[in-house]
Amino acid sequence: MASSANPTRDDFAAMLEQTLGGADSFEGHVVWGTVTAIENDLAVIDVGLKSEGRVPLREFAAPGQKAELKVGDEVQVYVDRVENANGEAMLSRDRARREAAWDKLEAEFAKxxxxxxxxxxxxxxxxxxxxxxxxxxxxxxxxxxxxxxxxxxxxxxxxxxxxxxxxxxxxxxxxxxxxxxxxxxxxxxxxxxxxxxxxQVIDGVVKNITDYGAFVDLGGIDGLL
CATH class of the missing domain: 2.40.50.140 (Nucleic acid-binding proteins)
Structure with missing residues (x-):
């Protein structure tokens, strides 16, 4: 039996299930996972469920850049489904970023x-x-x-x-x-x-000319010449 200092994957899954109330309660939540492998353009991520999930590497990259991800990295992902037709967890990094962004934006909007x-x-x-x-x-x-x-x-x-x-x-x-x-x-x-x-003598830029004079931009305020 694994010690508390070195929990097994089953121990980890049990702790997560206890926290979220069962595997079904994982759905719709942002959780931490560990990158266990990189397969071509996919990252295999273990979040403590029965099966791992695969997330496109592009979801971990900034626009126009390559993803800097390696095995062992801990990442946050959104659990869309605990298990799909292939028995894999459906995970999304983009959705996790959106959820985190919304939390921050709501706080900024309130202020x-x-x-x-x-x-x-x-x-x-x-x-x-x-x-x-x-x-x-x-x-x-x-x-x-x-x-x-x-x-x-x-x-x-x-x-x-x-x-x-x-x-x-x-x-x-x-x-x-x-x-x-x-x-x-x-x-x-x-x-x-x-x-x-x-x-005072200052520089300005003529913005508009009318029959009665010219409007001059003095750097944020208009003057009539």
Whole structure:
């Protein structure tokens, strides 16, 4: 019989079943597992169930990079099913990342804090944003303060966003980049106004010309010439 200091796989499975209330209760949970083998493009992972599960290596890699995974690594995975038709556990690293991301995002949303994300795709009416595992919708009107013709330079780079609304049951998150820019601009304008004084000579950029003068951008605030 194995000692408590060196539990066997059966001991580990029994402890997990006691914690979660049985093998069926594994489903729908994020659990820790151990990588027992790497087979071509799949990672074989033991989470203490009767059978191991296989997860594509790409689920452990950042976009455009290779997965840095080796036998013996401990990873978190989501148990979709305890056993499929082949008798294997159905596991997902992507789903585990999404669940963890949602927990963190809900906390940030409650504080009205900014979150970091990456614009990675286009959809009808806007764009998709990866928030470290959770996918959000960025409406076209929320990309910038002014209309943007080409969003390509803004894609695939980490940048701050403000969560406008989120619904975990529906898997729906809406974010805004414009809100962040407006807040930053307001801070800059406040600082600029305090630094301006009569008779000061500063540089500006002509934004618009009308019959009665020209509007000049002084770095966050408009002046009429």
């Amino acid at each position: 009205s804090a900014r979150v970091e994300g990456v614009i990675f795709g286009r959809v009808k009416g806007g764009f998709t944003v990866d928030l470290n595992g959770a996918v959000a919708f960025l409406p076209g009107s929320q990309v910038d303060i002014r209309p943007v013709r080409d969003v390509t330079p803004l894609m695939d780079i980490p940048q701050p966003f403000q969560i406008l609304k989120m619904d975990r049951k529906r898997g729906n998150i809406v974010v805004s980049r414009r809100a962040v820019l407006e807040e930053t601009r307001a801070e800059q304008r406040s600082g600029l106004i305090q630094s301006l004084h009569e008779g």
